[in-house]
Amino acid sequence: MKKIIGLLTAVGMMTAPVVNAGTVTVSGSTSVAHVMEVLAENYQQTAGKSVEVQSTGSSAGIRAAKDGTSMIGMSSRNVKENELNASTKEVVIARDGIAAAVNKANPVTNLTQEQISKIYRGEITNWSEVGGEARPIVVVTRENGSGTRGAFEEIMQLQRTVNGHKVTAIIPSAQVGNGNGMIKTIVANNPYAIGYISLGSVDDSLRALSVNGVEATDSNIAAGDYQIARPFIALINDDAPESAQTFLEYIMSNDGQHIVAEEGYIRVQ
Template structure:
């Protein structure tokens, strides 16, 4: 019995690395993770490959792909040249709008991009200045390192340069929420709050307002009429394992892109 047990143990030790190698590790943007988790679950159900998805933020995901701590990184903002190395590939897997979201009780239906920018800069402080009630605006933003925040700041021109470095122009009095879920909770529970979240995360708990008279819809993002939009990007090393490349191939396939659309995002093919 001891010999048999020893043999089984040896076999287990030999096969353990193989089992571990079959796991694809993915980390990064919390916005991309929303759809990535669904893609991973469906992929696992049809293959022998396990996929682990971690929400760590876009900046962390980019670093993880670059230094090899994750096979695949996720970013919901454009990646800067100095964040990559020559072996890192960027692949757009979907597109997403960023919704300026308000409480369902808020009467304001439309804002211009300039008005939203001024609200986040702290230049417009009261809803009465944009057609709402005479109440102070509660401004809610994402945390530093968030891809959604990075994309929002870039699109809305909410960055300024100090000593050659770009810094945020968002008012320091803005409340900070970690992740789409926290932003939704704050806005859904405060009739005078405004926050920005991934369009794919909008539900009945709050309302996406029109921007420049254009509704935040997939169709309007696809045509370019709704301009607060960004790509969902995955990053992978050119020498990444086959199972990581196979998972990305699945994401870009018809089945994968159907899931992207079903989850409320815009497919790329």
């Protein structure tokens, strides 16, 4: 089991200022945190520098970087222009696919993006409509505020505008799972469920669908052929302490990118 490095409570870090410039503080996306914790552990072992990583969600991580309550923020969705200061820099540290996943007993192996979108909108409700058994589809989604959900909704056009505000178009009856682990458990235990998780979290408990005839693999994402993909972003202000800049340089180094690949994500250099 992987060690979690310096995991802080969400309440303490979301409001507390950075007080120890020697400790690199990182917060944000739960998806990015998975690989960030491993990077932090290896960095501490090789450089002897302290790194604290906390999972608070992409939106909270973006705010923390902007406000300076964390030295580095993490996001697993594209960052909006109005969420940043002029001095906030975005660095793509890895790329990840979002897998549409089904139970291993499900005979369906491929869906189009349009079919997946219609399933999540409630316009396709039975597996028989997409080549499966005559059984109702159990739709499973991530919680509100999840970077994975935000990226999935954006890519799959699962948002609509109400009174000038974007809201989800995912059916209200969808089951909600907090984190990749819970989504995997729900889908692995229900032969008629469909969910979406980070490709790096796919294991033998379920099966990732091909989308538009393209398998969900690292090579297909790197080539741009698999379309349900998103960046893993680190956010840092220009005036962040040198210790934070040095840790980010380590992440982008060959050693750091090797860890990214070992953890099942796609290196960016």
